[in-house]
Amino acid sequence: MLSDIVKGVAAFFAIAVCTTTLCAEELRVTSDFPGGSAQVVQIDQTARRVSIRPAGDPQFGWPCWWYFRLDGIQPGETIRLEVVADQLKRTNGQALSANWALPSRAAMSIDQKQWTQTQPGVRDKDRAVWTAKIDATTAWFAWGPPFVPSDAEALAKRLDKSSPHAKAFTLCRTRAGRVVPALTVTEGGDDDGTRMAVWVQARQHxxxxxASWVGRGFVEWLTGDDPRAVQLRKQTVVYFVPIMDIDNTATGNGGKNQRPYDHNRGWFADTQWNAVKAAMQKLQALDQQxxxxxxxxxxxxxxxxxxPYFYVAAPSLVSEQQRGHQERFIAASRLEFVEPWPLEKDLPTTGPQYDPLWKRISANWIxxxxxxxxxxxxxxTAWNTPHSHPTGYQMIGQRLGLALERYLRTDPRTDESKNQ
Ligand SMILES: [Zn+2]
Structure with a gap:
């Protein structure tokens, strides 16, 4: 009898304690999965506060990307998540702002599929804290909605299967031996091989x-039922590469300004990047045709x-004809990139003042x-806004498709002779 009372008191006491966080499960951070990147700075189990810094190796680009899994959450509890971006101050000899690693809103998910944004965080110099109430025992947090190599492969396979107009192919294998998935989309055959070709790629950084979410929105729109998408795929063959720098995406590294040069400073004959080499070869062949x-x-x-905005060619670097096409493309884009996320008014350029390696930037190589x-x-496409989530990014991708369809209503090849 007495022991029953003791047991009852003990049970009551245990329940009472466990309604506080004192006996909550320990919070645990892991990042050993594709795209993961986090170095734990501190985990305060009592305050339920987790502090990490991005774990990218600076030789593989700016270490601004972070992405981790958090276990041990009591469903319904509020977690404080801190990211410390002190390592960005000097990376690859460059002074970098912590802004690159600290979005106003972090990306979060409880299933690694649906990604939402947290409320805006509180910024203090080189760190920021976001607060999130989580109704699950596990959650994932990231700089932005992740899109990893398996997502690229799944997208290519899914559209290859579901759309009679899409065909998956492998652009190449990377230096580390990973596959670079890609897709072509066209409708109705191109037997004489004269159709216009369009190339869209993402994630050189x-x-x-x-950028991959924008690309996904574009290609899903292109393979869908919108009559304007049908029109575009009947007129063109579209090539799409969801992730160019597969290796750094897989390892959670930043890629941007990696040593000795990044993918988007690598468009020249002896480039070391297999994806760039393969893209250049295909593009040259398409241009020769x-x-x-x-x-x-x-x-x-x-x-x-x-x-969102476009980088355009510096006025002094383009011919009259090129400038005319560019202006027509921008005008078509302005009609499609409407509220709530219209195109920026200004059109910056990537000429000699932008980067000493400007000639090796892909668009300039083109x-x-x-x-x-x-x-x-x-x-x-802006990443630090309330629209910068999968739905917003995919909307921009659709608009890119609409802009291309509008622009290509007139075949730009018909109003000139070849220039080389
Ligand atoms: Zn970039």
């Missing part, structure tokens, strides 16, 4: 995950850009080496 008309390279820009009727564009 591995940490810019939003007088088929290539547009090349779009997808990126995420600096933290303070609120809207402008220098392809025929005058080819537009080469970099689309930068």
């Amino acid at each position: 591995a940490w810019e995950s939003g 007088q088929r290539l008309v547009a090349f779009i390279d997808l990126h995420n820009p600096g933290a303070n850009s609120p809207r 402008r220098q080496n392809m025929r005058d009727h080819v537009v080469g564009m970099t689309l930068e």
Whole structure:
């Protein structure tokens, strides 16, 4: 009897204690999965506060990307998540702002599929703290919605299977032996091989995950039922590469400005990047066949850009014809990139002042080496806004598709002769 009372009291006491966080399970951080990157700074089990810093190796690019799994959450509890970006101050000899690693809103998920944004965090110099109430025992947090090599492969396979117009192919294998998945989309056959060709690629900079979501939105729209998508795929053959820098995306490294040069400073004859080499070869072949008309390279820009924008060719570097095509493409884009996330008014350039290696930037390589009727564009989609989540990014991808369809209603090859 007495022992029953003791047991009852003990049980009551245990329940009472466990309603506080004192006997909550320990919070545990892991990042040993594809795309993961986090070095634990501190875990305060009582305050339920987790502090990490991005764990990328600076030789493989700016260490601004972070992505980790948190276990031991009591469903319904509020977690404080801190990211310390002190290592960004000096990376690869460059002074970098912590802004690159600290979005206003972090990306979070309880299943690694649906990604939402946290509420805006509280910033204090080189660190930021976000607060999230989580109704699960496990959650994932990241700089932005992740898109890893298996997502690229799954996207290519899924569309290959579900759409009669999409065909998956392997662009190449990387230096580390990983496959670079890609897709072509076209409708109705191209027996005489004269159709216009469009090339869209993302993630020359591995940490810019939003670019792959923009690309996914583009290609899903392109394989869908919108009559304008049907029109575009009947007129063109579209090539799409969801992730160019597969290796750094897989290992959770930043990629941007890696040593000795990154993918988007690697467009020259002896490039060490297999994806760039394979892309250059295909693009050159398409241009020799007088088929290539547009090349779009997808990126995420600096933290303070609120809207999407295109980098265009410096006025002094393009011919009259090239400038005309570029202006027509931008005008078509302005009609499609509407509220709530219109195109930025300004059109910056990537000329000699932008980067000493500007000639080796993909869009500039296109402008220098392809025929005058080819537009080469970099689309930068803002990542630090309330729209910068999968749905918002995919909307930008659809708009890119609409802009291409509008622009290509007139075949740019018909109003000029070849320039080389
Ligand atoms: Zn970039």
